[in-house]
Each structure stands twice: as structure tokens, then as C-alpha cells.
Amino acid sequence: MQLQTKSAQSTLGRHAQLQAIPVVLKPTASRASFSQAATSVAQAPVSSSRRDRRATVVAPAAAVASAPTSPQPFNELLPGFRVVIAGAGISGLTLALALLKKGIKVQVLERDLTAIRGEGKLRGPIQIQSNALAALEAIDPQAAEEVLHQGCITGDRINGLCDGVSGDWYVKFDTFHPAADKGLPVTRVINRVTLQEILADAVERIGGPGTIQGSMHVVAYEEVKGAGGKKEVVAVMEDGQRVVGDVLVGTDGIWSKIRKQLLGETPAHYSEYTCYTGISDYVPADIDVVGYRVFLGNGQYFVSSDVGEGKMQWYAFHKEPPSGTDEPGQRKARLLKLFGHWNYNVVDLIKATPEEDVLRRDIYDRPPVFKWFDGNVALMGDSAHAMQPNLGQGGCMAIEDAFELANDLASAVSDAAAKRANVEVAGVLQHYQNMRMVRVSAIHGMAGMAAFMASTYKAYLGEGLGPLSFIEDYHIPHPGRVVGQAILKLTMPGVLAWVLGGNTHHLEGARNPQCRIGDKPRAFQESEFGLFMRDDDALWERANADWLLVAEREAPAAATAPTPRQQVLVGAGSSGRGGSATATATVEAPVAAATAVAAPRFGLAPYEYKGVYLNLADSVEGRNKVTIVGTSSDCGVVLEKGAKAAERHARIMCNGQGRFELEDMGSSAGTWVNGLRIERGATVQLHAGDVLEFGSHPAPERFTLKLQHKMYRTDVVKGDAYQRISTGAMSQTA
Ligand SMILES: Cc1cc2nc3c(=O)[nH]c(=O)nc-3n(C[C@H](O)[C@H](O)[C@H](O)COP(=O)(O)OP(=O)(O)OC[C@H]3O[C@@H](n4cnc5c(N)ncnc54)[C@H](O)[C@@H]3O)c2cc1C
Structure with missing residues (x-):
């Protein structure tokens, strides 16, 4: 009618x-x-x-x-x-x-x-x-106020681009000062x-x-x-x-x-990329200092962003023809195939997302x-x-x-x-x-250039060179990466200032040119931005995090179901961003409630883990906490029987400020960091995301050095035996 x-x-x-x-x-x-x-x-x-x-x-x-x-x-x-x-x-x-x-x-x-x-x-x-928030303020302060209030601030932290595989920072962005300098919301x-x-x-x-x-x-x-x-x-x-x-x-x-x-x-122009997206209950270890990251790769890239309330949003882009489809229930499996060799910030986020929450769309734009x-x-x-x-x-x-x-x-x-x-x-x-x-x-x-750069990034010479790809093993930095990084470091401050503040003069008279009182870094002093922009180690040190050395393997089919205690950890993921006080309370939440929520959402992942908290090791030498890795049962991390490693193979030392070193204890069988063998008896500095192998390469067990937000600290992870912990919990914990 x-x-x-x-x-x-x-x-x-x-x-x-x-x-x-x-x-x-x-x-x-x-x-x-x-x-x-x-x-x-x-x-x-x-x-x-x-x-x-x-x-x-x-x-x-x-x-x-x-x-x-x-x-x-x-x-x-x-x-x-x-x-x-x-x-x-x-x-x-x-x-x-x-x-x-x-x-x-x-x-x-x-x-x-x-x-x-x-x-x-x-x-x-x-x-x-900032530019759009300011325009919205000029349009209707009341609606803008609500948006500002409801939004999760990411501009008050370090953001930027990272290497997809290693997770190392490539270029960091300070989106705070371009806003604050012009009196724009963050x-x-x-x-x-x-x-x-x-x-x-x-x-x-x-x-x-x-x-x-x-x-x-x-x-x-x-x-x-x-x-x-x-x-x-x-x-x-x-x-x-x-x-x-x-x-x-x-x-x-x-x-x-x-x-x-x-x-x-x-x-419309197909971008050549399909995009999987999801939101998961996951709190990265460095959430207090990092807002969003774009992980770069060749033909694929991955974006993760804090969206508040203990949730992370992610986008996984993969170059392929349009209109592709996935078998029902197979999206995560496909993503893990594509991104499984990337750093744990990517992999764990995918694992922590329930299959039914993974969506897919092809990305189009319109030529101007x-x-x-x-x-x-x-x-x-x-x-x-x-x-x-x-x-x-x-x-x-x-x-x-x-x-x-x-x-x-x-x-x-x-x-x-x-x-x-x-x-x-x-x-x-x-x-x-x-x-x-x-x-x-x-x-x-x-935006087009950023897309091109994100997807054509090559970390090392040899990538994508077919028969010559063995060169990659020598880890020679790709010239494109080196030049690109220099150009970005030089140009990004100006670009950001223009993108975020370039429309400000149009808004004059329509809004108060004030950065809001709440719009300042919460986890650190504003003056520390410079330090974090320069020094990756400083960022790790400031993260409210524990350091885990953890190995992971697929659980045998008959592995036992997660215990209620372990499931509580899953529930902790939705407790929100924040410090350990909230977190501890959540971890101690009633077991029954957490189990009821957790089981159907995360029960599908057959993974087992073992490892230790390196910063909580019992053994102390001088000012270092020391963890011994070897085949002997009295080591902090016990390697699988049959490994070619020595009884006491290597030591990992934590200096208390979050700096870690690995010392090969003179083993004849060797120690590898990220696929490169270190000299016998040598000591090297470790970084988050490093993959360690002891006794052979490839080794039956690969250990990854991970940061874990303190809110997830648990006694489940032990250095001597694999345990099955539900994927969500482990994705969050390790
Ligand atoms: C993966 C991804 C991530 C993005 N992230 C960001 C981001 O972080 N920040 C950002 O600023 N932008 C982002 N964008 C871009 C942003 O989503 C779009 O630019 C924005 O949604 C455009 O808004 P719009 O209102 O013009 O169009 P749309 O959001 O597409 O809205 C169009 C509306 O019109 C309706 N409609 C369509 N056809 C008709 C019709 N014939 N008659 C009546 N109604 C109709 C639709 O139902 C819809 O409600 C992202 C885009 C993608 C794909």
C-alpha cells in the first residue's frame, strides 16, 4: 500500500x-x-x-x-x-x-x-x-562527543608497519602529535x-x-x-x-x-585482494603502547587494531582472483595456511577468532x-x-x-x-x-600506494625469485625494503600531518581548536613518544607483559579436553583492555561461567603447548634470571627425548628490564635463531617473535619467544610437558 x-x-x-x-x-x-x-x-x-x-x-x-x-x-x-x-x-x-x-x-x-x-x-x-573527528565536531558537537566517547583511542599510542614474518617494526607512526599540535581529537x-x-x-x-x-x-x-x-x-x-x-x-x-x-x-577496479576479517577476544602484550599494526608481506598483508573492550579487529589481505569462496568451516584453516609462518601476533589472532566470525569480501575501489x-x-x-x-x-x-x-x-x-x-x-x-x-x-x-607497498614488501633478497629463493636463507635485506623504509621515515611525518590536519583551516570558526583533555597517552608520558619511535626495545620494556618461551604442536586426536581452570583463561580475553588488576580479577572469575562461554567458541583447536615464563625463572645469576634449555629433566625447558641437543644445551638470560640473551653452552649439535645457526658458545640478543631451535634445523621442536600480557599469567605452561589448552586461551597466552 x-x-x-x-x-x-x-x-x-x-x-x-x-x-x-x-x-x-x-x-x-x-x-x-x-x-x-x-x-x-x-x-x-x-x-x-x-x-x-x-x-x-x-x-x-x-x-x-x-x-x-x-x-x-x-x-x-x-x-x-x-x-x-x-x-x-x-x-x-x-x-x-x-x-x-x-x-x-x-x-x-x-x-x-x-x-x-x-x-x-x-x-x-x-x-x-583526527581529520574526520574534527569535521564531525564542526558539524554537530553532540554527535561528535558520543563518537569520541564510544571510540577506542588508538592515536594515543605507537602505530605502524611491521615485517609480517618476524614482526619487527618497519616504520612507526606518531599519529598523536599531528592531531595534538593542531588541536584535533585523537x-x-x-x-x-x-x-x-x-x-x-x-x-x-x-x-x-x-x-x-x-x-x-x-x-x-x-x-x-x-x-x-x-x-x-x-x-x-x-x-x-x-x-x-x-x-x-x-x-x-x-x-x-x-x-x-x-x-x-x-x-569498479578489483584491487587484486580478497580480505578476510574478524574480531577476536585477544589482548596483545603491548596493547598499552601499541594501537594498530600493519604486517607486511609479499602478496599478502595483515592489519590488527585494538578496538577496545579486550577485542582486536584484524584484516587479512591475500592477492588472488575475485569471487573466490571457501568450504564451510575452512576459513581459519585457509588463513593459517597462508599466514601460519608469520609472527605470533598474526597467527595467534587468527587462532583466537571463532570460525563463524571470520568474514570474507573482495576489495574494490574506483579509479578517480x-x-x-x-x-x-x-x-x-x-x-x-x-x-x-x-x-x-x-x-x-x-x-x-x-x-x-x-x-x-x-x-x-x-x-x-x-x-x-x-x-x-x-x-x-x-x-x-x-x-x-x-x-x-x-x-x-x-591509499593505492599504501596498498601496493603493503603487498609488495620483501624482507630479504631471494623472496619470490623461484629457483633463487634459497638466497633468502642468508637474510640479506631486500634493497626495496631498505630504500622504502628510508623514504617512509622521511616522509611519513609530513604525510600524516597533511592527512590528519590538512583540512583544519576549513573548520576554523566551526569548532574549538582544542585537543581534548582525555586525548593524551594513558600508558606513558607524552614526552616518551620520541623514545618509543626510536627504540623498539623500549616499547617491549614498557609493555605490561611476561616473556614466554613456548613450543606448540598439534594435539593428538585423543588429547583430553581443556580443564575448567584452563578455560577460565579463555574467559579472561573478553575482560577488556587494561592493567593487571582487572585481569587478575577476571582470571579468578567463576569457573562454571567461563567454561560455559568458552567451550563452544574455542573448543575446536587441537593444539598443545609447553614452555616457561623466562622473566619468572627460579634460577638467578647476578642480576639475570636464567633458564636452561636441554634434554636433562632438571632443565627449565626440557627438550623432547630423541632431540640431538645436549643435556644442558643453552641458557636464556633475562636482565630484569626485559632484555634477553641466548647463550649456546658449547653444544656440538648447534643452536639456531630464526633459521640462522649461532656460533658455538656465542651469546646473542633475543627479540620477541624469535624462533629458536636446539640440536638441529629443522628441529622436532621449535620454540618461539613471545610476549604475553600479564593479565593472562598462568601456571598451566610448564617447561617439561606439552599440555592441551584451548586455542583461545593459548592464543591469548602465547
Ligand atoms: C575493509 C575495509 C576497511 C575500511 N576501513 C576504513 C577505516 O578504518 N576508516 C575509514 O574512514 N574508511 C574505511 N573504509 C572505507 C569506508 O568503509 C567507506 O569509505 C565508507 O563506508 C563510505 O561510506 P558511504 O556512506 O559513502 O558508503 P557505504 O558505507 O557503502 O553506504 C552506502 C549506503 O547506501 C545504501 N544503498 C546502496 N545502494 C542504495 C540504493 N540504490 N538505494 C538506497 N540506498 C542504497 C547502502 O545500503 C548503505 O547503507 C574501509 C573499507 C573497507 C572495505
């Missing part, structure tokens, strides 16, 4: 009359659909905890938004200018909010309101960087669903219920003449409904129908186009400039776009009202395009 304009107005009340958009509406109340979607997402594992938290925190705002509203009257100077927005993603909602704040009437048409959440689940949390990560909800609530807070209409699949538009010959544009729905406005903005994403009509067929409008129709966000996700700026650019277009339209509408003339829409859209094109194109290009 369809309602004519009059009925729609009576349904929507005074607000709709003031808007006077002659919209043909279905009788479905959008708020109801929206709430329904909210309920379904609340049950989704990805977002549930954040939603719960949000419900508590924003109760007053939510109450206002869901109460029967009597919308604020629009600016009487602006009697009839109407903007129709096709698509309620980040760009559509932000534009709607920005226009409403300026007193311009909007109607948002969304194909599928649940897709706002569906997309959120599909794509996971999103990084909203970068956050926020669940996409939460972000969209905040924006949608704000839109309805100002525009009233019905401002966002669901089940409105825009398939085309028509330009028509309105009263007095005024140019108007009609958005046409798949089911024939029509919505007329003065301007139509296509914010309908990369596969935009508005774009297709405006520009003709412009094929230099026409974003035609007549009274404009494109915004991904419909105009879908870019590769590597800079985390696609959504941020959409927010900046929205600020610009809303400002431009508002001034033009005011001018026109003062002159009692029609709004000069084409001029406004041309200005919007001019103002945005250079910055967006540059960031689009940088």
Missing part, C-alpha cells in the same frame, strides 16, 4: 509539513525498522558488548531520540529547499546531519536499514581519524554500527522520525521543472515510488545507482573521476571516490565531504533567501567539487 503526500504528512506530523517534501511513503515507520535492526544486531557477537555499553552511556540521548518527537522548527528563512539523500551509510547520515544543523530539509532514502548494520558486521569497526576506532547509530539518532533528533526512510531502493533519477520553472530532481525507487527535492545526493556507496546514471557505466555532479545531482563518499582501505580514510573523506557540501549549500540557500531568488545549485556543486577534488584524489592515490 502506498500513501499519497497528504497521508504522509499526517503520519509524520508537523515536522513533515514543515519539510513539505512531497514524498510518497510506505506506511512503515522508519524508527520501528531501525529499532528492529538494532535488536538483531544486539545479538551479533561483533557488536553486542559495545551496544550494551552504549545503551548505558547514552541513555538520555537515546530516550530523546525514541520518544514521540516534536521536531524543532526549521529556519523560517529557508522555506522550501530540500535535499534528497540516497543511501544512509556514513556519508548519507553525516550529510543529513550537517544539512539539518544548517536548517536545510532532508530526506534520507535507504535501501535496507538493516544493511546499515549488516555492513557494519561485514566490515567491522572503522578508524575515524584518532579512534569505533564499531561502524555504533557510528551509524549515533549519526542516525542525531539525524532523527533534529529532523524527527521519518527523516530516514527504509525500504527505499533508489534506482534512477529524473530532472524535472518545478513551480516557477525551478529545476528539481526526482529520485525513483525500484517499486515506483518517487521522491522529489531540489538536490539529490548519491551517497549509495561504491555500487551507486546514482553514479551509474550520472557518469555512465564505470567499472573528475566529475562529481551533473545538474542538481551530486555524488559523495564511496559513490564519488571509493578508495582502497589502507589509509583508513574512505569514511573520513565522506565526513569531510559532508561538512563541505552542507556549508556550501547553506550559504547559497541563505543568499538566495535574502535575494528572494532560486538557489544557484550548479554553482554550489561545482564549488563542492573544486574544494574536495584535490585532497580526496591525493588521499585516494596514497
Whole structure:
């Protein structure tokens, strides 16, 4: 059943009359659909905890938004200018909010309101960087405040690029100072669903219920003449409904129908990468000092980011043709095949993710186009400039776009009202395009370059050289890596300053140029940024972590199920980021509750582990704690019977500040670090992620030096025997 304009107005009340958009509406109340979607997402594992938290925190705002509203009257100077927005993603909602704040009437048409959440689940949390947060503050301080509050701050820590295999830092980023220096909020990560909800609530807070209409699949538009010959544009729905406005903005994403009509067929560009993504209960050892990391490789790369509340989000990119599929239940297995030889920060994160939470999508972008409008129709966000996700700026650019277009339209509408003339829409859209094109194109290009660099990285000469790949074993740094690192170190500060702060002058007068009081490093002094940027060891030392030497193997099929005590460790993963005080409390949580949650989520991984905490070793020599590795049963780490190693083969010394050394105790059979044999009797410094082998290479047992957040300290890991611990627990612990 369809309602004519009059009925729609009576349904929507005074607000709709003031808007006077002659919209043909279905009788479905959008708020109801929206709430329904909210309920379904609340049950989704990805977002549930954040939603719960949000419900508590924003109760007053939510109450206002869901109460029967009597919308604020629009600016009487602006009697009839109407903007129709096709698509309620980040760009559509932000534009709607920005226009409403300026007193311009909007109607948002969304194909599928649940897709706002569906997309959120599909794509996971999103990084909203300082530039976009500042633009949002300028648009609506209240919505911005909620986003700032809900987001997990990553910009207050060290971020950057690492070698995928070794985990060693390649280039570190300081995203804090470019923001702080310009008085911008510090970068956050926020669940996409939460972000969209905040924006949608704000839109309805100002525009009233019905401002966002669901089940409105825009398939085309028509330009028509309105009263007095005024140019108007009609958005046409798949089911024939029509919505007329003065301007139509296509914010309908990369596969935009508005774009297709405006520009003709412009094929999307497959990035050559498919992307697996997941969120897991996992707290990396250095979470207090590191926000996100991109692990680089050849033909594949991996991104991991703290998203708060004890969860990490990850993306695993792999170069392959589009439209690939996986056998049911085989995504993790495939990922472990592809990334299993990478450093433990990658591997453990994959292992800690429940199979059903691993999602997959192919990554597309759009080559830049230099026409974003035609007549009274404009494109915004991904419909105009879908870019590769590597800079985390696609959504941020959409927010900046929205600020610009809303400002431009508002001034033009005011001018026109003062002159009692029609709004000069084409001029406004041309200005919007001019103002945005250079910055967006540059960031689009940088995102492409970042993607290229992330996936063509080669650590050592010989990689990818087929028959010559044996050269790789000599660990000769790849020239591309060395030159790339030098260039990045030189250029990154300037690039970051421009990406994060390059739009600031546009926001002058619209927001207070203040970095927020809470936006400062929590785990360390701001003055220590410099030290951490320079010194990798200093970062490890500051991590609230234990050092584990741990070997891992597939458990025999008949291995016993995890004990309740071990399962408690799994539960600890969801206790949130934070210090050991919280952690200890969680580890001691009631066994029954933890077991009930843990078993179905993590029970599938047949791995066994053994190892020791090196920094807790009993034996002390001078200022060092010492662990002996050998075949003798009195060693701290006992090697498998049959190993060619000596009874007392090597010593690992921990100096108390988190610096570790390995000494070969004169063994004839040899000791290997990362596949390279060290000299007999030699002492070498160890680093997190190093792989040690004793007696032969390859050895029957390979030990990895791992950092583990202190919250997971346990007595389960012992140096003499393998034990089965559920994957989640061990992924978190080791
Ligand atoms: C893996 C990945 C990670 C990313 N990470 C980040 C990040 O960290 N930070 C960042 O800023 N950006 C990131 N991005 C980019 C970001 O997701 C996009 O740039 C952003 O979502 C664009 O918003 P949009 O509103 O233009 O489009 P979309 O988010 O695609 O929204 C379009 C909306 O329009 C609706 N719609 C579609 N067609 C129609 C139609 N015909 N009629 C009506 N409605 C329609 C859709 O249902 C949807 O709600 C990432 C992208 C990917 C793929």
C-alpha cells in the first residue's frame, strides 16, 4: 500500500509539513525498522558488548531520540529547499546531519536499514581519524562527543608497519602529535554500527522520525521543472515510488545507482585482494603502547587494531582472483595456511577468532573521476571516490565531504533567501567539487600506494625469485625494503600531518581548536613518544607483559579436553583492555561461567603447548634470571627425548628490564635463531617473535619467544610437558 503526500504528512506530523517534501511513503515507520535492526544486531557477537555499553552511556540521548518527537522548527528563512539523500551509510547520515544543523530539509532514502548494520558486521569497526573527528565536531558537537566517547583511542599510542614474518617494526607512526599540535581529537576506532547509530539518532533528533526512510531502493533519477520553472530532481525507487527535492545526493556507496546514471557505466577496479576479517577476544602484550599494526608481506598483508573492550579487529589481505569462496568451516584453516609462518601476533589472532566470525569480501575501489555532479545531482563518499582501505580514510573523506557540501549549500540557500531568488545549485556543486577534488584524489592515490607497498614488501633478497629463493636463507635485506623504509621515515611525518590536519583551516570558526583533555597517552608520558619511535626495545620494556618461551604442536586426536581452570583463561580475553588488576580479577572469575562461554567458541583447536615464563625463572645469576634449555629433566625447558641437543644445551638470560640473551653452552649439535645457526658458545640478543631451535634445523621442536600480557599469567605452561589448552586461551597466552 502506498500513501499519497497528504497521508504522509499526517503520519509524520508537523515536522513533515514543515519539510513539505512531497514524498510518497510506505506506511512503515522508519524508527520501528531501525529499532528492529538494532535488536538483531544486539545479538551479533561483533557488536553486542559495545551496544550494551552504549545503551548505558547514552541513555538520555537515546530516550530523546525514541520518544514521540516534536521536531524543532526549521529556519523560517529557508522555506522550501530540500535535499534528497540516497543511501544512509556514513556519508548519507553525516550529510543529513550537517544539512539539518544548517536548517536545510532532508530526506534520507535507504535501501535496507538493516544493511546499515549488516555492513557494519561485514566490515567491522572503522578508524575515524583526527581529520574526520574534527569535521564531525564542526558539524554537530553532540554527535561528535558520543563518537569520541564510544571510540577506542588508538592515536594515543605507537602505530605502524611491521615485517609480517618476524614482526619487527618497519616504520612507526606518531599519529598523536599531528592531531595534538593542531588541536584535533585523537584518532579512534569505533564499531561502524555504533557510528551509524549515533549519526542516525542525531539525524532523527533534529529532523524527527521519518527523516530516514527504509525500504527505499533508489534506482534512477529524473530532472524535472518545478513551480516557477525551478529545476528539481526526482529520485525513483525500484517499486515506483518517487521522491522529489531540489538536490539529490548519491551517497549509495561504491555500487551507486546514482553514479551509474550520472557518469555512465564505470567499472569498479578489483584491487587484486580478497580480505578476510574478524574480531577476536585477544589482548596483545603491548596493547598499552601499541594501537594498530600493519604486517607486511609479499602478496599478502595483515592489519590488527585494538578496538577496545579486550577485542582486536584484524584484516587479512591475500592477492588472488575475485569471487573466490571457501568450504564451510575452512576459513581459519585457509588463513593459517597462508599466514601460519608469520609472527605470533598474526597467527595467534587468527587462532583466537571463532570460525563463524571470520568474514570474507573482495576489495574494490574506483579509479578517480573528475566529475562529481551533473545538474542538481551530486555524488559523495564511496559513490564519488571509493578508495582502497589502507589509509583508513574512505569514511573520513565522506565526513569531510559532508561538512563541505552542507556549508556550501547553506550559504547559497541563505543568499538566495535574502535575494528572494532560486538557489544557484550548479554553482554550489561545482564549488563542492573544486574544494574536495584535490585532497580526496591525493588521499585516494596514497591509499593505492599504501596498498601496493603493503603487498609488495620483501624482507630479504631471494623472496619470490623461484629457483633463487634459497638466497633468502642468508637474510640479506631486500634493497626495496631498505630504500622504502628510508623514504617512509622521511616522509611519513609530513604525510600524516597533511592527512590528519590538512583540512583544519576549513573548520576554523566551526569548532574549538582544542585537543581534548582525555586525548593524551594513558600508558606513558607524552614526552616518551620520541623514545618509543626510536627504540623498539623500549616499547617491549614498557609493555605490561611476561616473556614466554613456548613450543606448540598439534594435539593428538585423543588429547583430553581443556580443564575448567584452563578455560577460565579463555574467559579472561573478553575482560577488556587494561592493567593487571582487572585481569587478575577476571582470571579468578567463576569457573562454571567461563567454561560455559568458552567451550563452544574455542573448543575446536587441537593444539598443545609447553614452555616457561623466562622473566619468572627460579634460577638467578647476578642480576639475570636464567633458564636452561636441554634434554636433562632438571632443565627449565626440557627438550623432547630423541632431540640431538645436549643435556644442558643453552641458557636464556633475562636482565630484569626485559632484555634477553641466548647463550649456546658449547653444544656440538648447534643452536639456531630464526633459521640462522649461532656460533658455538656465542651469546646473542633475543627479540620477541624469535624462533629458536636446539640440536638441529629443522628441529622436532621449535620454540618461539613471545610476549604475553600479564593479565593472562598462568601456571598451566610448564617447561617439561606439552599440555592441551584451548586455542583461545593459548592464543591469548602465547
Ligand atoms: C575493509 C575495509 C576497511 C575500511 N576501513 C576504513 C577505516 O578504518 N576508516 C575509514 O574512514 N574508511 C574505511 N573504509 C572505507 C569506508 O568503509 C567507506 O569509505 C565508507 O563506508 C563510505 O561510506 P558511504 O556512506 O559513502 O558508503 P557505504 O558505507 O557503502 O553506504 C552506502 C549506503 O547506501 C545504501 N544503498 C546502496 N545502494 C542504495 C540504493 N540504490 N538505494 C538506497 N540506498 C542504497 C547502502 O545500503 C548503505 O547503507 C574501509 C573499507 C573497507 C572495505
